[in-house]
Amino acid sequence: MVPGGGTSRTPPRDADDISRRSSGLWAVLAGHADFRRLFAGNSVSLFGSSVTTVALPLTAVTHLGASPAEMGVLGALAWLPHLVLGLPAGVWVDRLPYRRVLIVTDAAQLLLVGSIPALAVFRALSIWHLYVVAVLAGVAGLFASVAAQSFTPRLVPRDRLLAANSALMLSNATVGTTGSGIGGVLVAALGAPMAIVVDAASFLVSALCKTRIRTPGRVSAAGEPRPPMRLRSSIAEGWRAVFAHPVLRAVVVAATVGAFAGQVQAVVLVLYLVRDMSLSSGQIGALIAAGGLASVAGALMASRVTHRLGPGPTFILGMFLASVAGLVLAAAVGPFLVAFAVLVFAQCLRGLGPSLYGVNQQTLRQVLVPAELLARVNATWRFLAFGGQSLGALAGGVAGTAFGLRATLVAGSCLMLTGVAAGLLSPVRALRRLPSAQP
Numbered sequence: 001m002v003p004g005g006g007t008s009r010t011p012p013r014d015a016d017d018i019s020r021r022s023s024g025l026w027a028v029l030a031g032h033a034d035f036r037r038l039f040a041g042n043s044v045s046l047f048g049s050s051v052t053t054v055a056l057p058l059t060a061v062t063h064l065g066a067s068p069a070e071m072g073v074l075g076a077l078a079w080l081p082h083l084v085l086g087l088p089a090g091v092w093v094d095r096l097p098y099r100r101v102l103i104v105t106d107a108a109q110l111l112l113v114g115s116i117p118a119l120a121v122f123r124a125l126s127i128w129h130l131y132v133v134a135v136l137a138g139v140a141g142l143f144a145s146v147a148a149q150s151f152t153p154r155l156v157p158r159d160r161l162l163a164a165n166s167a168l169m170l171s172n173a174t175v176g177t178t179g180s181g182i183g184g185v186l187v188a189a190l191g192a193p194m195a196i197v198v199d200a201a202s203f204l205v206s207a208l209c210k211t212r213i214r215t216p217g218r219v220s221a222a223g224e225p226r227p228p229m230r231l232r233s234s235i236a237e238g239w240r241a242v243f244a245h246p247v248l249r250a251v252v253v254a255a256t257v258g259a260f261a262g263q264v265q266a267v268v269l270v271l272y273l274v275r276d277m278s279l280s281s282g283q284i285g286a287l288i289a290a291g292g293l294a295s296v297a298g299a300l301m302a303s304r305v306t307h308r309l310g311p312g313p314t315f316i317l318g319m320f321l322a323s324v325a326g327l328v329l330a331a332a333v334g335p336f337l338v339a340f341a342v343l344v345f346a347q348c349l350r351g352l353g354p355s356l357y358g359v360n361q362q363t364l365r366q367v368l369v370p371a372e373l374l375a376r377v378n379a380t381w382r383f384l385a386f387g388g389q390s391l392g393a394l395a396g397g398v399a400g401t402a403f404g405l406r407a408t409l410v411a412g413s414c415l416m417l418t419g420v421a422a423g424l425l426s427p428v429r430a431l432r433r434l435p436s437a438q439p
Contacts, residue, residue, distance in 0.1 A: 028160045029167060037212050044175075048202025064127050074127070078135075078390075082386035082389070084387075087239075090235070091238075091375075096147075102207075106206045106210065108140040117196050149378045166302050183288075184281055188281050252381060254315075256388050259385040260392040263393045271405055272405040291348065310432030311432075311433075312428040319357050322353030326412050330407075396408055
């Protein structure tokens with residue numbers, strides 16, 4: 001560790017050393033108190049958000065009668081902040097203590113998400129209100145995500161990053177599974193808008209956890225003068241850091257294509273399950289929970305698979321599994337039990353794939369990028385991958401209206417497979433060990 005909570009950029013002896021020392025998911029939690037507090041806060045808020053993953057689209061579809069086009073707009077607005085503010089967000093977050101950013105954004109999301117059930121009680125909720133909440137909560141989520149991903153390398157040593165990211169992915173998958181299942185039950189019992197109360201409460205608990213983090217997360221030492229902010233040149237530095245490295249460049253291109261195509265599918269998925277497959281809220285919650293269980297398995301396997309195959313092949317494998325999931329979803333026909341089993345298998349692919357590629361793409365960024373550029377690189381990444389999801393959501397809404405929901409799932413998978421091809425045709429395919437430095 002370096003002064004101020006940062007991590008040394010000196011590489012360990014070799015990739016095998018990284019593998020040995022980063023293999024324990026629980027050791028990294030036991031040995032680093034501030035990371036444990038960040039982990040706890042994120043886990044609680046992720047639990048609440050996983051309830052909203054079920055409840056919010058069902059609020060739009062069943063409570064407000066949203067059309068495919070309106071669902072596309074809602075999905076697009078949730079990701080729009082990444083497209084509009086993604087690049088400057090990295091510059092702004094880079095100049096603030098990461099802990100403060102995390103606490104403020106939790107408080108903002110508490111108020112925003114809590115307004116949905118409050119308005120529903122007074123019968124004042126409309127699709128336009130969901131649009132506003134989606135945009136503003138997306139802004140808060142953008143800043144929180146950039147800060148959290150940039151904070152992690154300052155809370156754990158470099159050789160524990162794979163374990164730390166695997167622990168975060170495991171938390172995401174585990175609480176997502178629990179929250180989605182509970183979300184389906186809460187929607188059935190209370191109605192979709194009222195189930196979102198759980199998400200609002202989770203942001204309060206998350207903020208309290210993060211106030212206990214002792215490391216402020218400044219890139220420069222306290223009291224050290226910061227150079228004046230030059231937004232354009234700072235953004236350009238982050239952009240160059242991504243695209244100058246052949247591995248990062250290939251991974252971000254693959255991830256951007258995959259994210260766009262994945263969102264094309266995501267905005268029509270609930271509509272497909274409700275209208276084409278005639279599933280109930282509880283059955284949809286069970287399907288989402290099945291995907292969560294697969295995510296848990298993927299997170300538990302991620303370090304082991306990465307050590308065996310290498311970070312590059314594991315990234316490509318994860319993308320491939322996620323890509324074919326849409327084709328399997330579209331193939332769900334026949335008697336109910338048969339079709340439901342096919343849907344469960346598809347959801348398992350949708351859960352397993354992101355766990356495998358997500359851990360590795362995040363670890364590669366944290367290993368390859370200097371601390372002073374990491375927030376800007378993370379923001380550039382989110383601008384491309386997550387900002388592209390805003391456009392993908394609009395495309396999915398249009399395609400679902402024009403061509404049908406099943407055809408949109410197929411088209412999304414075909415496009416996603418081009419992202420897999422981008423990884424296969426790049427140096428990522430041969431990446432058996434974590435690179436140690438920028439070339």
